Amino acid sequence: MVDNSEVKKAADALWKEQNEDNWKAFAKALKDSNAEYYKIVFANEGKLNRMQDLTKSYAEIYDAKYHQITKIPIVRNEGKKVRGATIYLVGLQVSNRVNE
Amino acid sequence: MIKQDLNALEEKSIYIIREAKLKFKNIAALWSMGKDSTTMLALARKAFLGKVPFPVIHIDNSIDFPETYKFRQDLAKEWNLDLIVAQSEIKPDLVGSACCGKNKPETLKKVMDEHGFDALIVSIRRDEHGVRAKERYFSERDKDFKWDYKNQAAELWDNYSSKLDKKGHIRVHPLLDWNEIDIWSYIKQENIPVNPLYFSRNGYRYRSLGCTHCTVPLRSEAKTIDDIISELETTVDEERSGRSMDKEREMVMQRLRSLGYM
Numbered sequence: 191m192v193d194n195s196e197v198k199k200a201a202d203a204l205w206k207e208q209n210e211d212n213w214k215a216f217a218k219a220l221k222d223s224n225a226e227y228y229k230i231v232f233a234n235e236g237k238l239n240r241m242q243d244l245t246k247s248y249a250e251i252y253d254a255k256y257h258q259i260t261k262i263p264i265v266r267n268e269g270k271k272v273r274g275a276t277i278y279l280v281g282l283q284v285s286n287r288v289n290e
Numbered sequence: 291m292i293k294q295d296l297n298a299l300e301e302k303s304i305y306i307i308r309e310a311k312l313k314f315k316n317i318a319a320l321w322s323m324g325k326d327s328t329t330m331l332a333l334a335r336k337a338f339l340g341k342v343p344f345p346v347i348h349i350d351n352s353i354d355f356p357e358t359y360k361f362r363q364d365l366a367k368e369w370n371l372d373l374i375v376a377q378s379e380i381k382p383d384l385v386g387s388a389c390c391g392k393n394k395p396e397t398l399k400k401v402m403d404e405h406g407f408d409a410l411i412v413s414i415r416r417d418e419h420g421v422r423a424k425e426r427y428f429s430e431r432d433k434d435f436k437w438d439y440k441n442q443a444a445e446l447w448d449n450y451s452s453k454l455d456k457k458g459h460i461r462v463h464p465l466l467d468w469n470e471i472d473i474w475s476y477i478k479q480e481n482i483p484v485n486p487l488y489f490s491r492n493g494y495r496y497r498s499l500g501c502t503h504c505t506v507p508l509r510s511e512a513k514t515i516d517d518i519i520s521e522l523e524t525t526v527d528e529e530r531s532g533r534s535m536d537k538e539r540e541m542v543m544q545r546l547r548s549l550g551y552m
Binding site: 230232241244264265271272273274275276277279281282283284286 | 351353354355356360363377379380381486487491492493494495502503507
């Protein structure tokens with residue numbers, strides 16, 4: 191049975207600090223986990239009016255039975271620059287489920 | 291939606307792509323990994339014996355769908371594409387039309403200046419939006435990417451103007467005559483790979499793909515291309531009804547396109 195503790199730990203590290211190493215560690219842990227689906231949740235009910243609405247948004251990660259494994263931020267800060275981080279979810283599929 | 295003759299559409303699109311390649315010194319194509327631009331690349335491969343003979347640009351604002359990135363990675367490798375990923379930064383004015391009207395064209399402008407492209411193939415279709423219906427096959431943009439849609443040359447007897455304002459560029463639109471059903475029928479006929487987001491999962495699918503924050507899925511049970519075609523034959527919803535920027539204000543698309551949006 192696949193252990194998801196590594197991907198949870200890597201996600202926790204991302205919430206504390208988003209640096210290149212933490213993102214790479216997360217991408218590796220995600221590949222080794224049994225994550226199957228993602229769902230992006232935007233702050234402010236998806237009405238993104240300010241940068242904070244985006245930086246507070248996150249992606250929930252689920253296994254094949256739609257049990258939530260963890261969640262991660264979807265925007266990464268690179269010094270003064272802000273970039274999206276959805277590329278680190280490559281390999282997962284959108285869940286499209288309305289009420290998980 | 292009426293299904294047209296795919297052979298005639300294919301022939302005309304290939305003619306336009308070949309004309310563009312012949313007339314311009316440095317041409318590139320935009321690829322969003324959506325069904326239309328992927329179909330255009332398939333047509334280019336057919337026109338040039340299996341090879342896309344120009345660079346392909348993806349304007350990446352870094353919050354596209356993971357499936358889109360995976361599709362980009364896989365198809366670029368399989369079709370041996372000369373892919374240019376132009377990364378745009380997320381800026382505070384990120385929302386809807388402000389993002390598409392400013393962030394994306396600015397990034398495109400930068401990459402076009404860097405590479406000196408004089409023409410750009412864009413896979414828009416007339417049936418997508420009223421404003422796109424005003425386009426020509428070869429459509430001029432000035433140095434600021436602005437489109438003077440009230441002052442365009444007529445394109446009679448398949449003669450296209452390739453005259454260029456010194457610092458501007460020409461947008462080439464080989465798919466203008468196609469409609470959504472034609473695209474799906476051609477994808478089926480030619481077995482063209484498509485982004486998996488177009489197919490239904492848990493009762494929803496994406497009919498038009500953009501970035502994660504401005505695209506929502508629509509209710510649908512279409513799990514195959516045949517299902518999608520059947521759905522399109524009876525739907526009364528617009529293709530871009532899942533794209534938030536189209537709903538913001540009346541004429542927003544006309545304003546965006548006149549400012550350089552694709």
